[in-house]
Amino acid sequence: MTASRSFLDYRRFIQGHYDGPAGALTSVTGLLTGHEALAGRLIRPEAFDVRGCGRILDAGCGNGRYSRFLLKHADPGALVTAFDLSPNMLQRARRRLASDRVTFAVADLTRLPYPDGVFDAAVCGWVLEHLPDPRLGLRELARVLRPGGKLLLLTTEDNFTGRWCGRLWHCRTYRRDELQNVCGECGLRWGRELFFSRLHARLGIGGIIVELHREEPPAASQAPAP
Numbered sequence: 001m002t003a004s005r006s007f008l009d010y011r012r013f014i015q016g017h018y019d020g021p022a023g024a025l026t027s028v029t030g031l032l033t034g035h036e037a038l039a040g041r042l043i044r045p046e047a048f049d050v051r052g053c054g055r056i057l058d059a060g061c062g063n064g065r066y067s068r069f070l071l072k073h074a075d076p077g078a079l080v081t082a083f084d085l086s087p088n089m090l091q092r093a094r095r096r097l098a099s100d101r102v103t104f105a106v107a108d109l110t111r112l113p114y115p116d117g118v119f120d121a122a123v124c125g126w127v128l129e130h131l132p133d134p135r136l137g138l139r140e141l142a143r144v145l146r147p148g149g150k151l152l153l154l155t156t157e158d159n160f161t162g163r164w165c166g167r168l169w170h171c172r173t174y175r176r177d178e179l180q181n182v183c184g185e186c187g188l189r190w191g192r193e194l195f196f197s198r199l200h201a202r203l204g205i206g207g208i209i210v211e212l213h214r215e216e217p218p219a220a221s222q223a224p225a226p
């Protein structure tokens with residue numbers, strides 16, 4: 001579960017990779033693979049429903065692919081916070097979204113500059129597979145979500161297509177059972193699993209996409225009656 005690469009090497013790699021040509025290519029690869037359009041099948045009232053969520057986080061927002069749909073389907077007054085470790089990816093997201101309802105920040109998923117419990121919902125798409133240890137990112141996401149708040153987590157699955165993506169994007173892959181365990185350890189309850197389409201579900205492709213819920217703190221035990 002913990003990769004051998006150190007966090008220092010990892011941060012250097014991510015910034016170099018996504019600030020450089022690989023990051024510039026994400027909009028092209030997103031169109032070629034259909035991910036640009038498929039994102040809209042996940043963030044909508046029938047799938048990951050963000051209506052009623054006042055503050056929404058896009059963690060590792062990249063070029064803003066998911067924020068675009070968050071803005072489209074959230075209530076008109078909802079605010080989106082989008083952050084990324086790569087300044088150039090953030091610049092791409094800024095150009096694409098151009099909305100006064102989005103705040104952008106260069107930030108690291110493993111050390112978030114936000115107070116506890118401020119977000120009602122979050123999306124974290126294809127970021128976790130880059131971390132040397134997923135627990136650091138998942139714990140931070142759980143911390144900044146309010147109790148009961150929801151997270152749409154998308155990550156590369158350990159199957160034939162996932163391993164190819166891992167090679168291409170220099171990231172690891174996850175088995176569903178190990179990801180479920182580690183989410184539980186970090187206070188995130190596994191909920192509904194989603195797929196881009198029925199075909200993706202039938203073929204078992206498209207990655208692990210799951211709605212998680214930040215655990216509610218246990219109800220205070222009642223004092224025994226005198």
Ligand SMILES: C[S@@+](CC[C@H](N)C(=O)[O-])C[C@H]1O[C@@H](n2cnc3c(N)ncnc32)[C@H](O)[C@@H]1O
Nearest residue numbers: 018060061062065084085086089108109125126
């Ligand atoms: C494959 S891209 C996905 C971008 C976007 N979420 C999407 O689905 O289109 C991975 C993104 O995660 C960012 N990233 C990786 N590690 C990060 C970290 N620790 N904190 C913030 N962003 C990170 C990268 O800079 C990159 O923009």
